[in-house]
Amino acid sequence: MAELIKLWRRRRADNFRMQLRYWNLIGKNSGLMFVLYAIVIIGGFYYKRWLDGLPKDFPAALMVTAILSVPAVRSPIRTFMRPADRVFLLPVEAELGGYFRMSKLYSFIIQSAFLIFFLLICAPLYAKSSAGTASYWIVAAAVFAVKGWNIDCRWQEQSIDGIVPLKMLRFGLSFLFLYGLIGDLNGVVAAVCAIIMLLSGIFLFHRQAGRSLLKWDRVIEMENRQEMQFLRFANLFTDVPRLRHRVKARRLISAFFPVRAFGEENVYRQLFIKTFLRADDYFGIYMRLTAAGALICFFINNGYYTALVAAAVVYLTGLQLLPLWYHPFPQALAGMYPIAGRFRRKSFLRLILALLAAQSLIMSLAGALGVRSAASFLLFLAAGIGAGSLFTLVYTKQRLEKESRQ
Amino acid sequence: MNTILSVEHLSGGYSHQRPVLHDVSFEMKAGELVGLVGLNGAGKSTTIKHILGLLDPFEGEIRVKGRTVKEDKLAYRQKMAYVPEMPELYEQLTLEEHLKLSAMAYHMDRKTYEERSARLLELFHMEKKRHWFPTHFSKGMRQKVMIMCAFLIQPELYIVDEPFVGLDPIGIQSLLDLMEDMKHQGAAILMSTHILSTAEQYCDRFIILHEGKIAIQGTIEAIRQRYGDSKASLHDIYLAVARGRAEWLN
Incomplete structure (x- = not known):
């Protein structure tokens, strides 16, 4: 058990070092920092002008909800699993609970950092929406809660077959809940949504997952997809050896x-x-x-x-x-x-x-x-x-x- | 009969300090299938690389139809096809494009290409995979692509390095049939393999390499005679050589 946690920590550290090396390269020789800086300044200027010119009946609340719910619902979990784990870790699957808990927590923290970014962008727009009744702090707390719920459910989905309806349910509930707080819906809607989310988490996701086996292929595929996402991004600026010699049919x-x-x-x-x-x-x-x-x-x-x-x-x-x-x-x-x-x-x-x-x-x-x-x-x-x-x-x-x- | 390949007093390898091959000499005539047999590290692949013209001989020379690779590289290469032990394919080309490029590189006209490729694709049950990329191929299928590329061009000399590993039974039989066909059309085939029972059944002659030297070469009957047991299989004789029980060789 402790060994497996150690393994997780080592893998996270390896991943961190690998990403740091690429960030270093990206920062050094791409002019990315300059472009980002320019985007922030120019973007900020135009954003403000756009906000000032908004008509009174602009559906700001709806927009804020949409912008926040997509990153809050999308919750891939970084497990740092390797294809070889299917062979070597499979026998200790029962003892991997701690390993996966760490993965969920890590994913929550990293994705929350992105959420902060989106919350910052949305703050002025939220202030514009006259319907906004709740304080923005409450909205932020709700967004993080939604993220946590989605991470947990997303993990349960790794054992469940036919997850498309579950994903739709997750998005629908998260969206309604956030819109209940942000928009002009009654606060009761938000409360009802929260209760449904809790109940469905326990009685739908956890119960169904408890009855089936963990789909290792899917877990590894999810990890692989996320790693590739980063490497492909890094590949825009520098040469990533692992991405070399990939072929597209075109x-x-x-x-x-x-x-x-x-x-x-x-x-x-x-x-x-x-x-x-x-x-x-x-x-x-x-x-x-x-x-x-x-x-x-x-x-x-x-x-x-x-x-x-x-x-x-x-x-x-x-x-x-x-x-x-x-x-x-x-x-x-x-x-x-x-x-x-x-x-x-x-x-x-x-x-x-x-x-x-x-x-x-x-x-x-x-x-x-x-x-x-x-x-x-x-x-x-x-x-x-x-x-x-x-x-x-x-x-x-x-x-x-x-x-x-x- | 006319000689296709002649290897004379070949010494060679990767570094002059440590030559792998010592004074290797043999000949191959049209219509012959010769089995190149030896333990891992005996020098089979090095011999093949020298014949392909990928390594420079330290001593001796190799001639294909009377010419060395130095004299005319293109004409030398034009006369041979190679099936490597590990299939190497263009990851960015489809199966059909592999075949087409081989046909073009070896000056084949389109009609001949269509006929031969259709036959090969059918023989190896790959008709439906013409437009597939190698990423979706198993080791056996990749090997089949290499074999098809080689047998498409129908050269005078085939160099086939351990072709059976990973092939399905139909693939193996198709390859053996193809080799028989080509032999009868006058091609010479040098095949290195560890599958001794198959080799014994199909090859006309054998070259047994041991520690970079030719331990013995000839037809199976001649080798048996020298071994002193007319019922011995190639397997028995080969093991005797490999284990150093080789006093009968002298």
């Missing part, structure tokens, strides 16, 4: 790039296109950068300087696409193909050039729309394609040839 867009012509010169073309579309996040990075570039070109409106922006985005995108060249292909297949290295280089360069040209086209269209001038379209396009050609046909080409000679 059937729709892949369908546009079937094997058209048989022939050795098309092998690597096909291989790079499919790798670009499906493997890792090459496609995602490209699309994000293109979208960001197009938005900037559309909004900045500073005449010919937009051409520089387009060229810079093309260059940045090119740099992000270079790792595609080093994407590992299986030795037993690609390593054995009787194909000259120059076909591989040519296919790669052509793909990169095509991608950068397409990106230039999209950004130029957006930029030209922003300033409503056809002449600037040509200028932006020339800048983008010029930068793309320089990057691909001069820089990358030389680099690849140099590497192949080594």
Whole structure:
């Protein structure tokens, strides 16, 4: 028993260290802190302006309830369970009560911290709603109580089959209870809801869970999902090894790039296109950068300087696409193909050039729309394609040839 | 008969200080299925890597149809197909795309590709999985994909490394039938395996590697004769070699 608690503590500490390392990287090299700072300041300014301009009959209470109940109801539980636990911890399932209690408590604390954030955001809006009768402190207390109830019920659901109606019930009760306090419903509604929540917790969730077995697969899946969520977030800023070499089928867009012509010169073309579309996040990075570039070109409106922006985005995108060249292909297949290295280089360069040209086209269209001038379209396009050609046909080409000679 | 593969006085391995192979010589002719047998660490995989042209020989040379890999890498590779012990697939490609890329890389026309791939997919019961990604494949299915890619191109030389592990019985039988077919069409097949009973039944000749040297090679009859027991199985003989009871070899 004590051993298992120790195990839980060690796993939490490991997780904490892992997250800290990523936060450190994110803080250091992404400019995220600056962006957050800017968002808080600009967001605060506009939020206040929006609040001042609200009409009298705006359903503020309903909105506050909606904003608060979603994070209060969503209660995944971090158990730090590993897939191997299905084998090694299964025999001591009966003794895992303390382990899971710690998990529930931990999840409650972490998620409550998020709730505080939402409560802060909602406070001015709540003050606007004339219907609000209860003090905001009482609302906050109620939100935490709802969170606790949801965490407990969510854990019971881990043993129950067919949980969709239970989830709907949880959300409905939580929402009504909070709206009873925040909104213009009678306080009696809130009281009735609270009683139903207590009773259903005991007689529905706990009783049903008591009759069935813990679904280990689901518990591990829940843990895995949460861990991945964080890693995927970190992956936006830095390279997360565990997320490398994930594959998405992307059937729709892949369908546009079937094997058209048989022939050795098309092998690597096909291989790079499919790798670009499906493997890792090459496609995602490209699309994000293109979208960001197009938005900037559309909004900045500073005449010919937009051409520089387009060229810079093309260059940045090119740099992000270079790792595609080093994407590992299986030795037993690609390593054995009787194909000259120059076909591989040519296919790669052509793909990169095509991608950068397409990106230039999209950004130029957006930029030209922003300033409503056809002449600037040509200028932006020339800048983008010029930068793309320089990057691909001069820089990358030389680099690849140099590497192949080594 | 014409020689497809010749390995002459090959010494090699990963480091010059500690060579794995010592003076290994053998030949393979068209239409031969040769079993490469040896304990873990005897040098089977190293031999295969040398033949594939992934390692440089320290001494000796390897020729496929008279040419070394140094003389013409593309022509050398064009003549062989490889089924590795551990299946390696493109995680980002579907089964069908694996086959298509192999066909393209080895200069096959589309019609031949359609015919051969349809037959292979049927043979290994994978028709319904053409558009699947390797993530959804078991070890056995991954192995089948590797086998299909190799047998699709129908080269003159097959290098097959421990192909049976993880294959279902239909997969094993299909592979054996395919190897028989290719043999009759004049291909040479070098197969490394630990499944000695199957090897004994199907291989024309054997090469028994022990501690980086060829302990004995030849047909099963010739090996039995030298062993001095006309009823001995490959298993018995192999164990004798592996346990060092090898005075009969000298």
